[in-house]
Structure formats: structure tokens, C-alpha cells
Amino acid sequence: xxxxxxxxxxxxxxxxxxxxxxxxxxxxxxxxxxxxxxxxxxxxxxxxxxxxxxxxxxxxxxxxxxxxxxxxxxxxxxxxxxxxxxxxxxxxxxxxxxxxxxxxxxxxxxxxxxxxxxxxxxxxxxxxxxxxxxxxxxxxxxxxxxxxxxxxxxxxxxxxxxxxxxxxxxxxxxxxxxxxxxxxxxxxxxxxxxxxxxxxxxxxxxxxxxxxxxxxxxxxxxxxxxxxxxxxxxxxxxxxxxxxxxxxxxxxxxxxxxxxxxxxxxxxxxxxxxxxxxxxxxxxxxxxxxxxxxxxxxxxxxxxxxxxxxxxxxxxxxxxxxxxxxxxxxxxxxxxxxxxxxx
Amino acid sequence: xxxxxxxxxxxxxxxxxxxxxxxxxxxxxxxxxxxxxxxxxxxxxxxxxxxxxxxxxxxxxxxxxxxxxxxxxxxxxxxxxxxxxxxxxxxxxxxxxxxxxxxxxxxxxxxxxxxxxxxxxxxxxxxxxxxxxxxxxxxxxxxxxxxxxxxxxxxxxxxxxxxxxxxxxxxxxxxxxxxxxxxxxxxxxxxxxxxxxxxxxxxxxxxxxxxxxxxxxxxxxxxxxxxxxxxxxxxxxxxxxxxxxxxxxxxxxxxxxxxxxxxxxxxxxxxxxxxxxxxxxxxxxxxxxxxxxxxxxxxxxxxxxxxxxxxxxxxxxxxxxxxxxxxxxxxxxxxxxxxxxxxxxxxxxxxxxxxxxxxxxxxxxxxxxxxxxxxxxxxxxxxxxxxxxxxx
Amino acid sequence: xxxxxxxxxxxxxxxxxxxxxxxxxxxxxxxxxxxxxxxxxxxxxxxxxxxxxxxxxxxxxxxxxxxxxxxxxxxxxxxxxxxxxxxxxxxxxxxxxxxxxxxxxxxxxxxxxxxxxxxxxxxxxxxxxxxxxxxxxxxxxxxxxxxxxxxxxxxxxxxxxxxxxxxxxxxxxxxxxxxxxxxxxxxxxxxxxxxxxxxxxxxxxxxxxxxxxxxxxxxxxxxxxxxxxxx
Numbered sequence: 001x002x003x004x005x006x007x008x009x010x011x012x013x014x015x016x017x018x019x020x021x022x023x024x025x026x027x028x029x030x031x032x033x034x035x036x037x038x039x040x041x042x043x044x045x046x047x048x049x050x051x052x053x054x055x056x057x058x059x060x061x062x063x064x065x066x067x068x069x070x071x072x073x074x075x076x077x078x079x080x081x082x083x084x085x086x087x088x089x090x091x092x093x094x095x096x097x098x099x100x101x102x103x104x105x106x107x108x109x110x111x112x113x114x115x116x117x118x119x120x121x122x123x124x125x126x127x128x129x130x131x132x133x134x135x136x137x138x139x140x141x142x143x144x145x146x147x148x149x150x151x152x153x154x155x156x157x158x159x160x161x162x163x164x165x166x167x168x169x170x171x172x173x174x175x176x177x178x179x180x181x182x183x184x185x186x187x188x189x190x191x192x193x194x195x196x197x198x199x200x201x202x203x204x205x206x207x208x209x210x211x212x213x214x215x216x217x218x219x220x221x222x223x224x225x226x227x228x229x230x231x232x233x234x235x236x237x238x239x240x241x242x243x244x245x246x247x248x249x250x251x252x253x254x255x256x257x258x259x260x261x262x263x264x265x266x267x268x269x270x271x272x273x274x275x276x277x278x279x280x281x282x283x284x285x286x287x288x289x290x291x292x293x294x295x296x297x298x299x300x301x302x303x304x305x306x307x308x309x310x311x312x313x314x315x316x317x318x319x320x321x322x323x324x325x326x327x328x329x330x331x332x333x334x335x336x337x338x339x340x341x342x343x
Numbered sequence: 344x345x346x347x348x349x350x351x352x353x354x355x356x357x358x359x360x361x362x363x364x365x366x367x368x369x370x371x372x373x374x375x376x377x378x379x380x381x382x383x384x385x386x387x388x389x390x391x392x393x394x395x396x397x398x399x400x401x402x403x404x405x406x407x408x409x410x411x412x413x414x415x416x417x418x419x420x421x422x423x424x425x426x427x428x429x430x431x432x433x434x435x436x437x438x439x440x441x442x443x444x445x446x447x448x449x450x451x452x453x454x455x456x457x458x459x460x461x462x463x464x465x466x467x468x469x470x471x472x473x474x475x476x477x478x479x480x481x482x483x484x485x486x487x488x489x490x491x492x493x494x495x496x497x498x499x500x501x502x503x504x505x506x507x508x509x510x511x512x513x514x515x516x517x518x519x520x521x522x523x524x525x526x527x528x529x530x531x532x533x534x535x536x537x538x539x540x541x542x543x544x545x546x547x548x549x550x551x552x553x554x555x556x557x558x559x560x561x562x563x564x565x566x567x568x569x570x571x572x573x574x575x576x577x578x579x580x581x582x583x584x585x586x587x588x589x590x591x592x593x594x595x596x597x598x599x600x601x602x603x604x605x606x607x608x609x610x611x612x613x614x615x616x617x618x619x620x621x622x623x624x625x626x627x628x629x630x631x632x633x634x635x636x637x638x639x640x641x642x643x644x645x646x647x648x649x650x651x652x653x654x655x656x657x658x659x660x661x662x663x664x665x666x667x668x669x670x671x672x673x674x675x676x677x678x679x680x681x682x683x684x685x686x687x688x689x690x691x692x693x694x695x696x697x698x699x700x701x702x703x704x705x706x707x708x709x710x711x712x713x714x715x716x717x718x719x720x721x722x723x724x725x726x727x728x729x730x731x732x733x734x735x
Numbered sequence: 736x737x738x739x740x741x742x743x744x745x746x747x748x749x750x751x752x753x754x755x756x757x758x759x760x761x762x763x764x765x766x767x768x769x770x771x772x773x774x775x776x777x778x779x780x781x782x783x784x785x786x787x788x789x790x791x792x793x794x795x796x797x798x799x800x801x802x803x804x805x806x807x808x809x810x811x812x813x814x815x816x817x818x819x820x821x822x823x824x825x826x827x828x829x830x831x832x833x834x835x836x837x838x839x840x841x842x843x844x845x846x847x848x849x850x851x852x853x854x855x856x857x858x859x860x861x862x863x864x865x866x867x868x869x870x871x872x873x874x875x876x877x878x879x880x881x882x883x884x885x886x887x888x889x890x891x892x893x894x895x896x897x898x899x900x901x902x903x904x905x906x907x908x909x910x911x912x913x914x915x916x917x918x919x920x921x922x923x924x925x926x927x928x929x930x931x932x933x934x935x936x937x938x939x940x941x942x943x944x945x946x947x948x949x950x951x952x953x954x955x956x957x958x959x960x961x962x963x964x965x966x
Binding site for chain 2: 041044045046047141142145221222224225228229230231232233307308309310311312313314315316
């Protein structure tokens with residue numbers, strides 16, 4: 001994409017990037033909602049899920065969006081209006097910034113930044129600000145408690161998330177997302193290069209920690225204390241309706257998609273499939289599809305856990321992060337570093 | 344099935360932890376906040392309202408407020424004839440409706456000195472236990488929702504449906520059978536009912552196994568419920584807790600075994616389950632075992648169903664002789680009793696309804712002191728109340 | 736439940752129910768003249784009536800002396816015959832065409848007797864000994880108050896609030912008598928017999944006798960029914 005864009009004017013490049021960015025965020029989000037939230041979960045719970053709108057209910061999501069757009073946008077009387085109204089957009093901004101660093105093929109990427117993964121982990125924290133704004137601005141006790149819980153939780157799980165990535169960065173010797181993909185495509189597992197080196201094999205501990213921390217970052221069950229619908233109604237989203245609720249909803253699933261994509265790039269080789277030449281131009285077309293399949297596979301895990309487990313209490317959740325995940329991640333870094341030097 | 348080991352050490356640590364938190368809160372002088380949970384809240388199954396004074400997420404004092412569904416059945420019963428009263432009391436515990444009718448009918452039968460024929464007693468007991476299954480299966484799923492797992496409740500609704508179908512096939516009413524009559528039952532069982540019911544019971548046993556694996560064995564569920572909301576037996580008895588709530592505190596007391604009255608539980612092979620811990624997990628565990636036990640009971644009842652009439656000889660217009668009678672039975676939610684005062688009239692002079700949930704929930708101000716907000720929900724869920732049973 | 740051990744006649748036979756008879760003797764020894772009445776239905780139930788002053792000590796003795804540690808319920812009975820009778824006609828219609836005023840008849844009380852209009856009613860159980868007992872106490876009309884059971888049975892708290900709300904009975908020593916079911920501005924005591932049931936005052940109720948008689952079946956027919964009050 002970068003090569004094609006090189007000939008165009010800046011505004012044209014930007015327009016194309018915005019459109020592709022929107023598609024890259026919304027298509028995975030819509031797929032996840034339909035495949036996982038509507039269908040997979042229904043089958044788990046011995047239901048059929050939506051069946052009426054479109055074949056097998058495939059257009060249900062559009063109907064839902066239409067419904068939410070028609071609804072009245074209610075702002076509680078004593079809410080901090082500006083903060084209340086801005087909060088969903090702040091959450092969504094973090095999602096859209098995340099997608100910027102994702103590579104979809106050897107030439108199909110938005111930016112080629114040497115600090116790629118660092119940038120991703122930094123902007124993912126912006127959503128905390130949006131959630132805290134929503135919690136505070138709603139002038140509701142449930143929202144406030146949800147916002148505070150979310151903040152405590154997201155800060156606690158940012159750390160294992162970053163530490164889990166360090167192992168990958170040590171192995172790939174770069175923070176560039178494209179570089180990480182190529183490192184996996186060209187790599188060898190202790191001298192055997194049959195399928196490259198998807199880091200999920202050599203960095204298995206890091207992958208497990210990353211997935212758990214990601215589940216918490218996304219506030220999905222068993223870490224959904226901030227929204228805990230049986231206690232806090234829906235936490236920081238309690239007072240939202242209509243379009244703004246929809247934005248939170250999209251934010252939730254789009255972020256799940258983008259985080260799955262990051263995990264796919266870090267641990268599953270991103271757009272690469274073993275057996276082909278990573279420099280092949282074919283990957284500029286095939287790459288996004290491969291990445292999408294990997295996203296769906298990883299997010300299946302997210303939703304499988306979400307609809308299977310009960311939720312932790314706030315203190316148990318913090319204990320898990322600080323007493324288990326962080327020490328494990330640190331030990332993983334030490335082992336990875338030692339092996340990197342020795343092998 | 345092995346009994347879960349007592350978690351006494353865990354409880355002590357939890358209580359000590361709460362005390363330490365309270366000290367910290369005193370030192371930094373935080374300001375309290377009043378949180379109004381209900382009357383419309385996803386966790387209160389109906390319209391119970393809890394006014395909780397919070398310090399951070401810790402509860403300083405909690406006060407349940409009810410009456411949003413008070414229908415005044417005690418007053419209404421005074422202007423209804425005896426057969427009409429069963430229509431009202433069906434709506435007390437609406438998940439196990441048939442069980443509500445039984446103690447009232449037994450009390451009226453006691454006053455009239457009539458006894459239902461043997462077959463009617465057996466069918467009564469079978470329906471009584473079926474309504475227990477219909478009631479408690481929903482709890483088993485719902486408890487998982489209270490701690491955040493939403494899948495089990497769908498299983499509960501799915502398998503409860505089979506039992507409701509059988510209740511409907513026998514009585515004509517899914518939720519409110521109104522099937523029990525003074526002196527017997529309205530009708531005999533339809534043909535083929537016993538075989539179909541056995542199929543349904545098989546599904547319920549299967550459901551219990553699923554719940555055991557999916558919920559009870561889950562580490563997170565245990566972490567959320569073990570050592571939470573501990574009720575010592577002495578306190579529970581003083582508050583009048585009954586049913587699984589008191590048996591989970593180690594009190595081996597079940598009216599079906601200890602004071603059989605008009606039902607034939609004493610002729611069946613079954614056991615009373617107790618648990619020594621008295622925490623939320625114990626209450627869940629005891630209910631799970633009781634559901635299994637109930638399916639076994641119904642199986643035996645269907646096998647041993649005696650032939651004969653289903654209605655004793657009673658006058659068509661029922662006038663109950665003057666007197667007073669109190670009959671209590673072990674209903675799905677706990678002990679339910681009716682104190683019926685008759686003056687020899689068509690309508691009772693006074694009916695005092697002793698409902699299980701009213702007493703069960705009365706312990707909450709004591710129990711919720713010092714717990715955290717998420718635990719309010721698990722504790723209320725594990726006490727298992729039906730709003731109609733509190734408010735009557 | 737068989738008719739052999741039931742009925743008032745059986746109660747008179749000494750030794751028919753040793754457990755309850757022993758209980759009654761123990762209570763009589765402890766309370767002395769404060770135990771003003773009792774009714775023992777052998778194999779079924781024991782009901783004792785005490786003086787109002789002995790209401791608090793009774794609970795104390797039941798719990799610590801006799802092992803009745805389980806609190807069943809606490810309520811009250813209003814023995815006043817309903818001044819509204821049981822007429823099921825709409826009172827709106829009656830305003831145009833007033834019916835003959837009915838004499839509600841004399842006040843009768845039930846098990847274990849009674850002297851006053853309001854009677855406290857409570858039930859306790861002994862789970863270990865599988866025993867249960869109904870307790871009653873008369874309250875004078877001009878002074879509806881009794882000792883609270885909350886110091887002995889914590890569960891009496893809500894039940895006494897309900898009795899206070901529904902009958903207007905005060906309990907000395909209760910931590911806070913306030914409305915439990917009804918709105919806090921509610922006036923009146925709904926379960927008293929002289930409190931009208933409004934639904935019945937404004938709307939006719941068709942169903943006091945809810946079935947038509949079968950052919951050949953009338954008042955005094957072979958079914959044994961005396962079905963006097965046909966509409």
C-alpha cells in the first residue's frame with residue numbers, strides 16, 4: 001500500500017488511509033459480533049441466536065445499529081455534559097490508533113514505525129481515560145464505581161501485558177511490527193526452520209500471560225468487574241443510550257479484534273503462512289485474509305472464556321495480576337534473555 | 344459425590360482481612376456513600392431494594408426495603424372461600440407454585456378431619472417434589488449469573504422446561520397449577536405421564552452433573568463463594584432461616600423427614616444433605632444435592648404409585664369446622680406454614696402465612712455488614728429468595 | 736394423619752402424646768399462674784396462652800430452658816367479628832339501597848381461649864428434639880403493647896414490625912418499629928377486622944360460592960353439604 005500511495009498527494013493518501021483504517025477496525029468488529037457474540041455463544045447456550053434478519057441472521061448487526069441510531073441520546077440531568085458526551089469517542093480513538101501499527105502484508109501497512117509495538121501498548125492506555133470520563137461524567141454511583149474499578153484493573157494488567165511482549169521483542173530483536181512478522185517467518189526453532197518460528201511455540205508462557213492480560217484489558221469475563229452487570233448494572237456504561245452506547249459497544253468489540261490482531265502478529269506470525277516466500281507480492285492480498293483468520297481464532301478464545309467463567313472479585317483480580325502474572329512474565333524475560341545469549 | 348472439606352481456615356483469614364480493612368478505613372477517615380441497590384436492579388430478582396451504606400466498596404450497614412410487591416394475601420384470604428384461597432397462594436412462591444398449596448390444603452383437611460386417599464397423597468408428594476426441582480434448578484443457573492457466568496442459566500431454563508411440561512401435563516397449569524383440593528386432587532394423572540416424567544428427571548440429573556462441572560467445580564466460583572456470607576447455625580436458627588440455608592450451616596433438620604404431615608416422604612429412601620461451612624458455597628452445594636435427591640424421590644414415587652381414588656368424600660360446598668390448625672412443610676425455599684383460624688364459615692377467619700423467604704432475608708442486615716459490594720450479590724443470590732415469598 | 740389420633744376427644748386421653756404433655760407440664764411449672772390456657776391436640780400441636788406480662792420471660796424460657804432455638808413466626812389475631820359481615824355486594828350499590836344492618840354476633844376466640852380482642856400469636860421450633868409449640872398472649876384493647884422478642888430471637892425483628900404495622904401492636908424493647916411493607920405515610924392497620932377491604936367496597940364480588948350445584952344436589956342433599964348460603 002505504501003508503494004502505491006507514494007505517487008499520490010498527501011490529502012489523497014490520508015483519505016485512503018482513513019477509509020482503510022475504518023474498514024480494518026469495523027470489519028473485524030462486525031465479524032466478531034456476528035460469529036462469536038451472536039452465533040457461537042448461542043450454540044454454547046443451546047439457542048439459535050438471531051435467525052430473522054438476513055440468512056441465518058447475518059444482517060442482525062445492521063438492524064441493531066439502525067435501532068441504536070434511532071434511539072434518543074439521553075444525558076442525565078446532573079451529568080457533566082461535555083465529559084459525558086466525549087467519553088465514548090475517547091475510547092474509540094484508542095482503538096483506531098491501535099490499528100495504525102498493524103501490518104497486513106509485506107507492503108500493506110499504514111506506517112512502518114520502528115517503535116510499533118511500543119506505540120500500540122502506549123495508545124491502548126488512552127481508553128482508560130475515556131472509561132474514567134464516562135464513569136465520572138455520568139453522575140451515577142454505579143458508573144463511578146465501574147469507572148474506578150476499570151481504572152484500577154487496566155493499570156494493573158497493563159504491566160503483565162507489556163512484560164509478556166518483552167520476551168517477543170528480545171527474540172525478534174526489533175519493536176517494529178513488520179520486523180516481528182518477518183522474524184517469525186525467517187526464524188528457526190533451535191535450528192529447525194520448517195515452519196519458521198511462530199513465537200507462540202518458543203514464547204508459550206509469554207503468549208499465555210499476554211492472552212490473560214488482554215482478557216483483562218478488554219474487561220471481558222472473568223475480569224469484567226468494571227461492567228459486572230449483576231452488581232453495577234453495566235458499570236461505566238449504565239447511563240448511556242442510543243448512539244453513544246453503540247460507540248462503547250463497537251469500541252469493546254473492535255478493541256477485542258485489534259488486540260487479537262496484535263496477539264496474532266506477536267505470536268502467530270501475523271499475515272505469514274509457512275511454506276511461502278514472505279517477500280511474495282501475493283501476501284499483499286492474502287495477508288489481510290490470513291490475519292483475519294488468525295484474529296477470529298484468537299478472539300474465539302476470548303469469547304469462549306467470557307461465556308464460560310464466572311468473574312473475579314476486585315481484590316482477587318489484583319492479586320492475580322501482581323502476585324502471579326507479573327512474576328511469571330519477569331521469569332519468562334530472564335529465561336528468554338539467557339537462552340538468547342546462549343543459543 | 345464427596346462432601347467438600349470445611350474451609351474454616353479460609354473463613355478466619357477472610358474475617359481477619361475484613362477487620363484489617365476496617366482499621367485502615369478508620370485511619371484515613373473516608374466518607375461514606377449510600378448506594379441504593381434496587382428496587383429495579385439486575386440482581387434482585389424482582390423488587391427487593393437494599394440501601395447500603397458504603398465505605399469505598401465495603402458495606403458498613405445494609406437495610407433491605409420491601410413491600411413493592413405486597414399484595415395483602417392474609418387480608419384477601421379472609422374474604423375468599425377455602426378453594427378460592429389456593430388461587431391466591433399459588434402466587435406466593437411463583438417458581439414452585441404447587442408446593443404453596445400443599446400446607447394450606449393440609450391445614451384445612453386437618454380442621455375438617457378428612458384425609459386424602461393414599462394415591463392422592465403420593466401424587467401430591469410427586470408434584471411437590473417436581474415443583475422443588477422446577478424451583479431449585481433455576482437457582483442453580485441463577486447463582487452462576489450472580490457471580491458473572493451467564494451460560495449456566497440457559498441450561499437451567501432449558502432443562503427446567505421439561506419439568507414444567509410434566510407439571511402442565513398433569514395439572515393443566517405451567518406456573519400456577521391450582522390443582523390441590525381439600526380431600527385430594529382435581530384429577531388423576533394422564534396416561535403415560537410416569538414414563539415421560541422419568542425421561543425429564545433423567546435430563547435434570549444430567550443438568551445437575553453439568554452444573555457440577557461448570558459451576559461448582561470452577562475455581563473462580565469457589566473463590567467467590569467459599570468463606571463468604573458465613574452463617575453460624577446458632578444465628579441462623581435465631582433468625583428463623585430454613586430450608587437449604589440452615590442445612591448448609593450444619594443443622595440436620597428437614598421437616599419432610601422429621602415432621603411428615605400428609606405427604607409420604609417417610610416411605611421413601613432418601614437422605615437429608617447438610618454442609619458444615621454455612622457459606623454461600625455450602626448453600627449452593629446443598630441445593631444441588633437436594634435437586635438430585637428430589638429426582639430420586641420422584642422416581643420412587645412413580646414406581647410405587649398405589650391405585651385407588653384420588654378424592655376423599657367431602658361436601659361440595661366446603662365449610663370448615665371452627666378451630667385452629669398450623670401445618671408447615673419443607674418447601675423449595677424453606678419452611679412454609681399456614682396458621683388457619685376457622686369459625687365454621689365458608690371463608691377462613693384468619694390465615695397467617697409463614698413464608699420462608701421473609702425469614703431468610705431478615706438475616707441480611709446482620710450478614711451484609713463488612714462485606715464488599717460484589718459479595719452482596721453472591722450472598723443474596725445464595726440465600727435464594729422469591730420476592731412474592733417475602734412480600735406475600 | 737389418621738382420624739384415630741385426631742379430634743378433641745383424643746386430647747383428653749392422658750398419655751396419648753407424652754412429649755407434648757411433658758412440655759406442657761414443664762411450662763406450667765415454670766410460669767405458674769401466668770399460664771392461663773392451653774390446648775393440646777395429641778399427635779399434632781400444643782398451643783399455650785400466657786399473661787401479657789409473661790410474654791418476654793416465656794421466650795427466654797422456651798429458648799434457653801426448653802431448647803426451642805428456632806424462631807418460626809410472630810403475628811397476631813384480631814378476634815373482632817367483622818363489622819362488614821361477609822356481604823359481597825358492592826357498597827356503591829348499597830349506598831342507594833342500604834341493606835339491613837347485620838349483627839356481627841358475639842366475639843368468639845379459638846384454641847386455648849382468650850379474653851380480649853387482640854391476641855399475639857407466635858411459633859417456635861426445637862430442631863434437635865423435633866418439637867414445636869404455638870404461644871399466645873392476650874392484649875388489652877386500651878393498651879396494645881407487649882415485650883419484644885428481639886433480645887431472645889433476632890428473627891422476631893421483622894415479624895414484630897409487621898405486627899406493629901398490620902395490627903398496631905407496640906413492642907417494648909424493639910430496636911425500631913417502622914413500616915415494613917406499606918409506605919411510610921400509610922395510616923391505619925390493615926389486618927384489623929374493622930379496616931375495610933376497599934376492593935370489596937367498590938366492586939361486587941361474584942364468587943363467594945364458586946360452584947353451581949349438581950342436579951339433585953341441594954341444600955341438605957346426600958353429599959352432606961348444608962350449603963346454606965347460596966347466592
